Amino acid sequence: MIKKDLALQLAPRVIDLVRARSMKAGEPLREQTFAQALGVSRSPIRRVFALLAEWDLAIQEPNRGYFLKQGAGQIQEAAVPCASDPFEDFYLRVVDDILGGEIPAHFFEAQLLRRYEVPRGQLLKVLNRLASEAMVERKPGQGWGLKDFVHNTQAHIQSYRFRMAIEPAALLEPGYQVNHAAFAQARQQQQALIDGEIQTLSRAQLFQVGAQFHEMIVQCSGNVFFIDAIRHQNQLRRFMGYKANIDRTRLKAQCQEHIHLLDLIESDRREEAAQFLWRHLDQVGRLKTDQRAVPEESQI
Numbered sequence: 239m240i241k242k243d244l245a246l247q248l249a250p251r252v253i254d255l256v257r258a259r260s261m262k263a264g265e266p267l268r269e270q271t272f273a274q275a276l277g278v279s280r281s282p283i284r285r286v287f288a289l290l291a292e293w294d295l296a297i298q299e300p301n302r303g304y305f306l307k308q309g310a311g312q313i314q315e316a317a318v319p320c321a322s323d324p325f326e327d328f329y330l331r332v333v334d335d336i337l338g339g340e341i342p343a344h345f346f347e348a349q350l351l352r353r354y355e356v357p358r359g360q361l362l363k364v365l366n367r368l369a370s371e372a373m374v375e376r377k378p379g380q381g382w383g384l385k386d387f388v389h390n391t392q393a394h395i396q397s398y399r400f401r402m403a404i405e406p407a408a409l410l411e412p413g414y415q416v417n418h419a420a421f422a423q424a425r426q427q428q429q430a431l432i433d434g435e436i437q438t439l440s441r442a443q444l445f446q447v448g449a450q451f452h453e454m455i456v457q458c459s460g461n462v463f464f465i466d467a468i469r470h471q472n473q474l475r476r477f478m479g480y481k482a483n484i485d486r487t488r489l490k491a492q493c494q495e496h497i498h499l500l501d502l503i504e505s506d507r508r509e510e511a512a513q514f515l516w517r518h519l520d521q522v523g524r525l526k527t528d529q530r531a532v533p534e535e536s537q538i
Contacts, residue, residue: 245285251370252286257310267304277366326440329364346381372473397475398523404467406512408459420454425500428493436489451496
């Protein structure tokens with residue numbers, strides 16, 4: 239079970255690499271390439287490829303290996319299940335310490351080994367995960383560094399302002415096509431959160447569900463520039479999402495707003511949906527960045 243959990247944990251990161259490299263359907267999936275990029279051995283990568291085949295994202299050809307079945311732009315976030323991470327508690331402890339300013343902008347592995355008293359292999363797995371999430375980076379020579387975005391409150395505000403510009407605009411694209419299967423799955427997922435999963439899922443899983451929802455909404459626009467932009471924003475805002483999800487009292491209302499947004503889009507009221515989404519992002523953004531409300535005249 240632990241082995242499968244590790245593969246489930248790595249699967250979204252493999253998908254992120256597929257997208258970053260704009261891989262096309264039919265391209266081979268090389269174990270060594272992904273193993274090196276994620277800092278793991280080839281065995282868990284092989285298990286990830288098997289999962290991708292189960293999810294109809296890849297195909298295995300005898301004596302040839304695995305090949306991508308869907309291109310990077312076709313893969314829906316909802317196709318990759320949320321994973322449990324055997325190091326989740328330790329990972330979130332490091333996240334909390336970074337957000338709390340307990341870990342300096344430049345640090346060495348030895349410092350964290352002394353601080354946490356964990357095996358080096360466990361620490362490296364967490365650091366590699368943070369690196370894949372664009373929150374830390376290995377410095378040339380020795381040591382690690384936090385990305386500037388992590389503690390830049392203004393950048394978080396600007397991120398939400400950017401999303402307020404592109405996500406409603408995506409709804410108004412002339413080629414917008416509702417993916418009814420993805421909408422049904424998203425509706426079920428949001429209702430499950432309302433029914434109690436808000437209290438049981440980890441912060442990482444809650445963030446992933448929310449990021450999947452917004453990416454799915456934008457992906458229906460068919461505009462590759464909007465889609466790439468929302469994926470990049472989801473990657474950057476991950477830490478702020480973890481911090482905000484410590485307080486779960488607001489999340490139920492957000493899920494109810496998500497379901498209302500689905501209702502508006504599916505009833506072909508996309509202009510109304512775009513205005514509602516703008517207000518939703520404005521309110522959530524101010525809550526998560528703890529900023530004063532924007533002036534009334536600047537709202538739509």
